[in-house]
Amino acid sequence: MVSSASPSPAERYSAAKLRSEYQSLSAFQETYPFELDEFQMDACQAVEKGHGVLVCAPTGAGKTVVGEFAVHLAQEYEGKCFYTTPIKALSNQKYHDLVAAYGTEKVGLLTGDTVINPDASVVVMTTEVLRNMIYASSPALKNLRYVVMDEVHYLADRFRGPVWEEIIIHLPQSVAVISLSATVSNAEEFGDWLKSVRGSTEVVVSEERPVPLWQHMMVGNVLFDVFDHHGNLNPDLRQKAKRKLEQGERYRGRGKKRRSFADRAQIVANLDREALLPAIYFIFSRVGCDAAVEECVHSDLKLTTPEERSQIMALAEERTAHIESDDLQAVGYWRWMDGLARGVAAHHAGLLPVFKETVEELFLRGLIKVVFATETLALGINMPARTVVLERLVKYDGESHVMLTPGQYTQLTGRAGRRGIDVEGHAVTIWSEEVHPRDVAGLASKRTYPLNSSFAPSYNMAVNLIGTAGRKRAAEVLSSSFAQFQTDAAAVHISEQARRAEAKADAVVADLECDRGDFLSYYELSQELAKAEKQAQKRNRGLRRDEAIHTLNNLRPGDIIWMSSGKRAGWAVFIDRGLGRSGSEPRPLLLTASGWAGKVAGASLQSGVEKHGWMKLPKRFNHRDPRQRRDLTASLREQTKYLDTPKRRRRTRSQEDPEVDRLREQLRSHPCHGCPQTASHTSIAARWFLLNKDAKVSRERLQKRSSSLDRQFQAVCAVLEEFDYLSGDAVTDSGQLLRRIFCESDLLVARCLEEGVWEGLQPAELAAVASAVIYESRFEEDEWLVAIPSGRIADVMEVTQRRWDAIHGCEKRNNVALTSKPQMGLVWPMYRWARGEPLAQALKAADGPYPMPGGDFVRWARRTIDLLHQVGDAAKAIDTSGSRDLANKAFAAVDLVRRGVVADL
Incomplete structure (x- = not known):
């Protein structure tokens, strides 16, 4: 409650002193209708004093106010401010915010393929754009006074994070860096690094949420608080979850299968009844998000009034008016509109960007009541809600399904509670048999969210560093990275771990005495034997695999085979050999008796393949x-x-191993063999062995960490030298070309440009080929026959593949893996789109078992446009007749791809 009493003399004096000492901040604060929080004041005061600042605060706390103050100071001092964000959507959002505050003449936007008013005094941009400007010594850096790095915790991202560190290291010392981050547990460590490379930097941390957050769990149709009044796990929740679990076990005990699923429409109705809407409902699956909207529609759930539905339809139609009706039909426009009208929508990367942006605007206006979203929504988009719902606590991390970390849980639930609207926010986890209340309590009570560097040298980074400052200075830059800073800090801890393990090992071995001899040597010999036996078994499995591969190599289309094990075990018909490049093992295309068709790795058939007949295949079988x-x-x-059905397959006889025989004989002849106290001695020796191994591993970790960045940098330089991009401390002419290419396959693109591989392609063909070096399929490409256009595109892709083979071989020799293999799944869709075909036809041509989602295609198309821009600029610099023609074709390809749903409006 705000007191109506007049300020005391002391308070009036303090306010007057503050106004006189921080005049710019006082003027800035008057532009806001609310008083700034203490952490905002502390950070802004540091900026006005001329310091850099690191601000760590929860989602929705108002960190961006500090960035906006830097913009204000730049205007006041007639200098420049660059406002950087990690993703284009955030850049667009911030651009519109600043335009509303300062007008279109003073604000610009740079996001790779979008250029608006680049010479403005305030320019919003993605971090990659700023990094490229620094390396190119762009004139736009003149008079730059402030750089705001919004969402700076993105530097932990293993793909794009290094860009942040490059910028922080390379910016002139005259530039103040304002870093805005989510709450991280090692803010002081990150702040210390910023001080070491940027000079005076203040660290301002606030862990206080602007709106209190209540934790709940929904069991059935009942909403429980996770914690009781004492902060302990709610006993009523624990009992209810226990009874539900026992009920499920009894159900299965009667021989019935219990299907565990969430009735999403009912859950939303329950939230509506409890006045907990609007809500963001996180489902870690695109398909799940779309299915949830369909469930709500089919249940006839309506969360909007007639007036709200009219507003929704009008805005959605306005935002999509520029898209052809056929293209809208291809991306499910009417299904999307049906959900919007009812107040529900999905939000994920598979949606068209204009669909996502419309959903965001409708949600902010309070017209959409529930958004079913993947976790990508947690990354900075301004969409606060009264409630956040988590359907599961497990998500797929790209390799396996893993439990959410406390940091991820905090990031997701941080959107609950709208400042100035809600007096409290709510986080609701849906109960299921695999989600225990104590798991929720554990995640909700922890705030561990460490920020770890992902910095690692790339080819483009190496030639730019060396080209700018020489090889010695490049090594110094690496040593000043946050990655090396964390390595140095960890080295002390690892060294202590090794010392403790060695001391324990010495103490254990003191208790080991065998009157027959050296039992430690006997135990080590037994371990060596176990290792040799395991290797022998592996070799024998390899022989069986070779036998299977030999069988596969001698099959012909139509041969009927029996696979004795594996998930595809049973009868199958051989369709196509599927041989890869020279030296690679076959990946035959098979059709199984269960109806599955696809490619199978030879390595997965090590348990055996037998031929049992032949059948005729239809012509041109698809x-x-x-x-x-x-x-x-x-x-x-x-x-x-x-x-x-074959009951047992003939196997290659396992070969005896002379090394195994030798070790067995040594073990039998050892003096300790047959000792009556072998069991107790072995227990002690095993303990010593583990402790000794721990100490050795710690020492090896210490050595690797201490020199890991330098080793990577030297390996990268070795590859560059082999391809003549570096010559000692100098960047060659070829290397200068590489400096202009910024993508994960930078070296491959540079090789293709330098050798004229892509010259002679028409614009649509060039777009198709360019897409192959940036595309990453969501499916395992080898499981599908990915078709590409024949003729010139196929020929050029074959040569491009050979260039990748050469790079891959060189990388293997130097123990690095930076260049991804070209993937063909986008070639057909991109070619058809660039030729002017409808979106529906382009999407159907994609790889995988299903048509490509429209949002995925737009995202990859825009990345292709970005690469085509780079190709055009780099080709112009080569300045031959062929390269000049290639440059023209690249820019023409940009115009062909940037149309319809791909175009920025």
């Missing part, structure tokens, strides 16, 4: 056609109906 697949499956089943 395994991706459901009808053809169904017909051939029926024929295969008919052919194998009367064949005997």
